Amino acid sequence: xxxxxxxxxxxxxxxxxxxxxxxxxxxxxxxxxxxxxxxxxxxxxxxxxxxxxxxxxxxxxxxxxxxxxxxxxxxxxxxxxxxxxxxxxxxxxxxxxxxxxxxxxxxxxxxxxxxxxxxxxxxxxxxxxxxxxxxxxxxxxxxxxxxxxxxxxxxxxxxxxxxxxxxxxxxxxxxxxxxxxxxxxxxxxxxxxxxxxxxxxxxxxxxxxxxxxxxxxxxxxxxxxxxxxxxxxxxxxxxxxxxxxxxxxxxxxxxxxxxxxxxxxxxxxxxxxxxxxxxxxxxxxxxxxxxx
Amino acid sequence: xxxxxxxxxxxxxxxxxxxxxxxxxxxxxxxxxxxxxxxxxxxxxxxxxxxxxxxxxxxxxxxxxxxxxxxxxxxxxxxxxxxxxxxxxxxxxxxxxxxxxxxxxxxxxxxxxxxxxxxxxxxxxxxxxxxxxxxxxxxxxxxxxxxxxxxxxxxxxxxxxxxxxxxxxxxxxxxxxxxxxxxxxxxxxxxxxxxxxxxxxxxxxxxxxxxxxxxxxxxxxxxxxxxxxxxxxxxxxxxxxxxxxxxxxxxxxxxxxxxxxxxxxxxxxxxxxxx
Numbered sequence: 001x002x003x004x005x006x007x008x009x010x011x012x013x014x015x016x017x018x019x020x021x022x023x024x025x026x027x028x029x030x031x032x033x034x035x036x037x038x039x040x041x042x043x044x045x046x047x048x049x050x051x052x053x054x055x056x057x058x059x060x061x062x063x064x065x066x067x068x069x070x071x072x073x074x075x076x077x078x079x080x081x082x083x084x085x086x087x088x089x090x091x092x093x094x095x096x097x098x099x100x101x102x103x104x105x106x107x108x109x110x111x112x113x114x115x116x117x118x119x120x121x122x123x124x125x126x127x128x129x130x131x132x133x134x135x136x137x138x139x140x141x142x143x144x145x146x147x148x149x150x151x152x153x154x155x156x157x158x159x160x161x162x163x164x165x166x167x168x169x170x171x172x173x174x175x176x177x178x179x180x181x182x183x184x185x186x187x188x189x190x191x192x193x194x195x196x197x198x199x200x201x202x203x204x205x206x207x208x209x210x211x212x213x214x215x216x217x218x219x220x221x222x223x224x225x226x227x228x229x230x231x232x233x234x235x236x237x238x239x240x241x242x243x244x245x246x247x248x249x250x251x252x253x254x255x256x257x258x259x260x261x262x263x264x265x266x267x268x269x270x271x272x273x274x275x276x277x278x279x280x281x282x283x284x285x286x287x288x289x290x291x292x
Numbered sequence: 293x294x295x296x297x298x299x300x301x302x303x304x305x306x307x308x309x310x311x312x313x314x315x316x317x318x319x320x321x322x323x324x325x326x327x328x329x330x331x332x333x334x335x336x337x338x339x340x341x342x343x344x345x346x347x348x349x350x351x352x353x354x355x356x357x358x359x360x361x362x363x364x365x366x367x368x369x370x371x372x373x374x375x376x377x378x379x380x381x382x383x384x385x386x387x388x389x390x391x392x393x394x395x396x397x398x399x400x401x402x403x404x405x406x407x408x409x410x411x412x413x414x415x416x417x418x419x420x421x422x423x424x425x426x427x428x429x430x431x432x433x434x435x436x437x438x439x440x441x442x443x444x445x446x447x448x449x450x451x452x453x454x455x456x457x458x459x460x461x462x463x464x465x466x467x468x469x470x471x472x473x474x475x476x477x478x479x480x481x482x483x484x485x486x487x488x489x490x491x492x493x494x495x496x497x498x499x500x501x502x503x504x505x506x507x508x509x510x511x512x513x514x515x516x517x518x519x520x521x522x523x524x525x526x527x528x529x530x531x532x533x534x535x536x537x538x539x540x541x542x543x544x545x546x547x548x549x550x551x552x553x554x555x556x557x558x559x560x561x562x563x564x565x566x567x
Contacts, residue, residue: 013385014470017474024378025438028435030407036412036414090307104307108310125534172557229499229517247410251506264414267412271408
């Protein structure tokens with residue numbers, strides 16, 4: 001090889017190395033995002049390809065199923081602090097070396113590696129009307145609850161299962177955050193006679209603010225985008241559409257109802273919701289961090 | 293001191309109950325999988341009197357699980373190999389080579405991290421259909437690579453950023469081209485990160501349902517997790533066989549977890565601490 005071409009090949013080398021990744025990401029992730037937004041302003045069926053303005057968005061807001069999905073998103077946002085606090089508190093205890101902490105760590109993390117489909121299938125058995133959970137509650141004199149059949153209960157049952165299945169992820173992230181925390185501070189607080197609550201509130205929470213922020217955002221993303229498997233196998237959106245979430249709505253409109261443009265409008269709405277919720281969270285948590 | 297001890301045990305008690313609640317659903321399923329239908333209907337909780345292993349073979353044979361598992365293995369293996377190859381090439385270039393436009397290209401990869409699959413699935417399905425890739429292995433593999441590549445590039449870039457520049461300079465002086473540096477130095481050095489990211493990607497792909505449902509809809513091409521969802525209808529009146537199918541589907545991941553727990557946890561936390 002002549003030295004000239006060698007040098008030119010060397011100059012191009014980094015671009016060649018990056019090219020496959022960038023190409024795939026641009027063509028199959030960024031481009032579809034634009035395509036989808038554009039698509040949401042066109043019609044379905046006979047109107048395929050023609051511009052219909054905001055009609056799809058109007059249809060969305062008129063659709064009781066989508067309204068339920070939005071209401072459920074609101075519910076998830078309200079439940080978010082609980083879904084973050086549980087692993088946070090458990091991680092704190094493990095960090096403070098409660099007896100058996102090593103075992104707890106690996107046991108709690110284990111459901112997080114199971115597919116939502118497996119988890120959902122297992123809980124289908126456990127939560128059945130004539131299933132074990134109701135048998136146990138019946139033994140304690142609590143009447144049978146139709147966990148997956150009662151529209152007022154089902155969404156809580158599914159979210160509960162999701163939290164059961166994923167709190168281990170957040171727990172492990174919290175523990176990694178603890179590893180960066182100055183242990184001397186915690187020890188000093190304990191020696192000074194601070195109660196557990198004071199230690200958590202005044203030493204651990206401020207010291208872990210970045211980790212907490214990260215867990216808040218990832219838990220929210222998880223609640224909004226990784227419950228499909230559970231919904232698909234546990235409730236199929238029912239009973240009476242009460243467990244719809246935007247991701248399930250998108251799937252139904254695209255795959256079952258053959259309304260891809262409407263599904264695209266729902267996708268765009270989901271993306272906007274996630275952006276708003278994410279930015280709000282970061283803003284709120286930043287401010288809370290500064291006030292401390 | 294004794295008061296502190298007591299406090300600790302008071303916390304350990306509910307944590308033990310929670311740990312039991314974490315394990316119990318799986319043990320319950322395993323027990324049900326070993327019962328006869330009659331035994332299950334009479335008493336859900338009793339231990340299986342004799343172990344009815346035949347439930348496992350029934351589920352395995354009549355539900356076609358071997359086919360599902362083969363499909364999953366093909367797709368997951370190809371996806372992970374491609375992810376690691378493409379991800380480490382990009383990670384090396386973006387993390388350790390200075391070239392014009394590198395930070396802009398890194399931003400492109402980073403931005404994709406915040407686009408969930410649900411947001412792009414409709415147009416993606418259309419693109420795949422236009423390319424004749426729906427219901428093919430390459431289609432699903434490509435969809436998985438696209439889905440998990442941003443995360444892989446991000447982690448590999450931060451891993452390679454921490455590699456001392458002297459190592460690369462020395463290799464360059466020895467007459468290696470950039471490709472040579474990647475192949476002879478960066479790939480071996482990257483092994484721990486590639487292992488963590490690879491295991492995590494394998495889990496993500498193996499556990500996925502939505503992408504698989506969308507890209508490989510026909511019964512022949514079902515991956516294992518989609519196959520499990522179809523078990524439900526098939527065995528709605530034969531719970532032990534259903535449980536046996538679920539158990540078979542869970543075993544590969546459980547075994548992986550037992551052996552690679554640390555690597556999985558490392559992969560999860562790398563995303564958090566590097567972020």
